Amino acid sequence: MSTLPRLVTNGAALRQASTNLLTAAGNGSRLGLMPTMGALHEGHAGLAAAMRSDTDVTIASIFVNPLQFGESADLERYPRTLETDLELLGDCGVDLVFAPAQGEVYPDGRPMVTLQSGPLGEKFEGAARPAHFDGMLTVVAKLFHLAWPAVDARYRAYFGQKDAQQLALIRRMVRDLNFPMEIVAVPTVRTDDGLALSSRNRFLSGDERDAALVLSRALRLLVGRAERNEPLDLDSAVALVDSQPLVQTDYFDVVDPLTLEPLAFNCRETPFTGEGLALIAARVGTVRLIDNMPLLGGQSSPVLNR
Secondary structure, X not given: OOOOOEEEOOHHHHHHHHHHHHHHHOOOEEEEEEEEOOOOOHHHHHHHHHHHHHOXXXXXXXXXXXXXXXXXXXXXXXXXXXXXXXXXXXXXXXXXXXXXXXXXXXXOOOOOOOOOXXXXXXXXXXXXXXXXXXXXXXXHHHHHHXXXXXXOEEEEEEEEOOOHHHHHHHHHHHHHOOOOOEEEEEOOOEOOOXXXXXXXXXHOOHHHHHHHHHHHHHHHHHXXXXXXXXXOOHHHHHHHHHOOOOEEEEEEEEEOOOOOOEOOXXXXXXXXXXXXXXXXXXXXXXXXXXXXXXXXXXXXXXXXXX
């Protein structure tokens, strides 16, 4: 049976605990942070394992951030599974779990000063969930500071590639605001039949889960064409998704991986070269799912092996 990680609930205790562990590991040690909202699954386990494999001291945070929810009912419905989350993180060898109360993160209530995601946060998921990314960046910046190492250490934060827009925004925040740390992207973890792991998958019926597989099939169709330097023909991939009656597409596009700007290419005629990112969001029944896959012209993507 694995040992549960140490649970801390305030910033001072987190700083002291991580300082002790880093001091024991020696100067120049590597500190890893994995911010989450809990309700963890095997996708998070893959993220934690990646963090454990290349850092000396590991922290996972669990905080359901109210700034990321448009309606209070959605916030209340979000699953809280701290006990099982601790067990999963213990199995992955995580050292510390920071699970603060809302008053610890926002001691004066809703903050008067927040970060803005700008144009990068207004498209795709930002269009469907206004102000969501503003709230995400605000809490991630606070978590970065709360977990900041008090001794000499190389500081890294780990995020899943599945939330591609979130990852792009966090990288941009770190670059634009001069956070002296590294952001590490971990490939999307999938079931054997290709479904991207998500806490929302638990709400799918059997038929809906089968229907949801069309998302990864359509993305893989584009990946294969990119690897062969063939025209992507995005229209045919969209038609594949639209052929599934239980799936209603929100968006499906190929974009620049850093800026998320749509790539200018002729879908039917121009061979695909360079790099891109295929993004999709759709409702399967009442459940909204997102997925993405990187496109590498003339190269196979290692991401698809995870």
